[in-house]
Amino acid sequence: MGEILVDAGLIKPETLRQALQNQRGTGKRLGQVLEEMDVILEEDIAAALGRQFGVRLVKGISRFNYPPAILKLVSPEEALARFIFPLKVEKKTLYLAMANPLDLDTAQEVGFRNGLQVVPCVTTPEEIKSAINRHLLAVEKKHQVKDRWWTVLIVDDQEMVQLMIEVTLKKQGYEILKANNGAEGLRLALQEKPHLILTDTLMPRMDGVEMFRNIKANRQIAHIPVIALSAKATPEEEARLLDYGYFDFMAKPINPVRLVARIKRALTQCYGDTPPQSTK
Known part of the structure; x- marks a missing residue:
């Protein structure tokens, strides 16, 4: 491209090199x-x-x-x-x-x-x-499950990533909350108390790691499992985030089948086989 x-x-070679460096x-x-x-x-x-x-x-x-x-x-x-x-x-x-x-x-x-x-x-x-x-998405909304049990908070500054995850999880009957950065995510976590949080690690204002640290420091929401999403798909990055205390790690781009499986595993391990009522 x-x-x-x-x-x-349309662009100069040096501009392309700088853009590729910024994209990495x-x-x-x-x-x-x-x-x-x-x-x-x-x-x-x-x-x-x-x-x-x-x-x-x-x-x-x-x-x-x-x-x-x-x-x-x-x-x-x-x-x-x-x-x-x-x-x-x-x-x-x-x-x-x-x-x-x-x-x-x-x-x-x-x-x-x-x-x-x-x-x-x-x-x-x-x-x-x-x-x-x-x-x-308008077609999908007609077929969504009405009785939603689980509430999942998606925190990511990339709108397309939010949409992909939202579409995938709504098919499973999950209630979805969305935030564009860690500050918004922390506010929603405190207000809505979702059952699970998916968060990117690199975001403006407050990144996912700082948000995670604030969540774990608050007794009201410290129990909520948090899955880290990262474009750094390396074993070292996964080990670093898991050692930091995240419940799980997923590399971007997100695979929908893997996403659903990881979320079901997290919810089952944290809450058991019977879904609790929505916290909303």
Whole structure:
């Protein structure tokens, strides 16, 4: 992706090197990092990819209506993880909005699973996120479990990570609380007293480690199990966080199946087989 932007003359090689250095260990998209550096907008990246590879650029995709049969071609979890959204099917051809139209593996997998040929269309991650929120998540809400027992607090400054976890856990019937940093997470933990907390370790204002330290120092909420999420997927980082006292550790990007399994294990070990009533 970076080399394409350099070849297109949108950024300089030294800018790319700095962006890659800034991106390391954050879990952020390259386009997001470049935008934060005030170098280029993700709309410009999408347009450049479209010109470079002859892929159609699509905009405002959340404003349109989509038949349920189209929306069922891609699950919310897959859409969030891969930044894709199904647009329409014509003559056994699926037009698929993609933040990265060069991701041929995803296009082939979606096409093979649905028995369709896939034509990629490029758009921005924000466009896809907006479409997922309005359409795919709206469909999911109709099928959510009404009697929720568990309350889980998600603390992460990356909105897409929050959404992916939220969609995955709501399918299991969990009540979800969300915070964008450790300060907000600590406040919600004290107010709502969730049964479990998932937290990123690196965040602005108050990071996950400082929040965890404050939680364990407060007798009202010290019992709540906390699972650490980190883009530093090394054995040393896992050992450090577990030694610090976190109940468990999960490396980013988060695998939905592993996420559900780890959360069920934590809740069972901490509360037993019978779920308590929600603390809300």
